[in-house]
Amino acid sequence: MKKIKLLIQQVKIFFTDSRQAWIQVMQDNPDSGDINRKLLIPMLLAAAFTQFWGVIFQTGFSETIAAISTAFAHVAATYIGIRLSAWVLSKLSRTFETDLDADRALQLISYSMIPYLAVNIIIGLHPSSMYFMKLLYLYIFYLVWQGSEIIFGIDDNRRPGFVLISTMLLLAIIQAVLTILIHILPIEVIRIA
Numbered sequence: 520m521k522k523i524k525l526l527i528q529q530v531k532i533f534f535t536d537s538r539q540a541w542i543q544v545m546q547d548n549p550d551s552g553d554i555n556r557k558l559l560i561p562m563l564l565a566a567a568f569t570q571f572w573g574v575i576f577q578t579g580f581s582e583t584i585a586a587i588s589t590a591f592a593h594v595a596a597t598y599i600g601i602r603l604s605a606w607v608l609s610k611l612s613r614t615f616e617t618d619l620d621a622d623r624a625l626q627l628i629s630y631s632m633i634p635y636l637a638v639n640i641i642i643g644l645h646p647s648s649m650y651f652m653k654l655l656y657l658y659i660f661y662l663v664w665q666g667s668e669i670i671f672g673i674d675d676n677r678r679p680g681f682v683l684i685s686t687m688l689l690l691a692i693i694q695a696v697l698t699i700l701i702h703i704l705p706i707e708v709i710r711i712a
Contacts, residue, residue: 549622569643592700600693
């Protein structure tokens with residue numbers, strides 16, 4: 520329960536004072552295991568839970584397989600998208616005159632995805648009435664903007680390109696993986712989050 524409270528507090532600080540949140544993240548060791556345990560797995564499990572119950576609430580228990588498949592598709596696409604984007608970003612870092620190791624890139628991408636994950640947790644329960652919340656996805660650009668300055672020290676001239684490429688890469692990879700999973704899994708109708 521204590522870990523959940525810490526996670527909620529961290530999510531809250533990214534929405535209320537993101538500069539301070541990035542300073543705290545900068546002090547953390549960018550270990551991918553810690554990022555998985557402290558941030559990604561809890562938020563992705565919460566998103567899967569709400570995705571599952573959102574489908575059940577809309578279709579009933581007769582569509583349990585579709586509910587499980589939908590939850591899995593969204594969680595897998597998001598996780599793979601985050602990991603793959605971080606890897607690609609670390610390889611592209613020299614283009615922006617910075618040396619970005621894979622763990623720091625994962626740290627930037629993962630914490631920048633807090634709005635995306637938080638919105639998916641909320642939208643999962645009742646997606647049709649909360650699409651306006653997807654505007655919070657735009658906050659990802661802002662978080663990447665701040666994080667790239669604080670964590671990597673990318674200068675102002677190169678930062679717009681870095682932010683645009685990294686954010687669009689992340690969202691495109693998530694969407695591509697989700698599209699592939701939709702065709703593989705037994706999902707008749709899926710709402711793309």
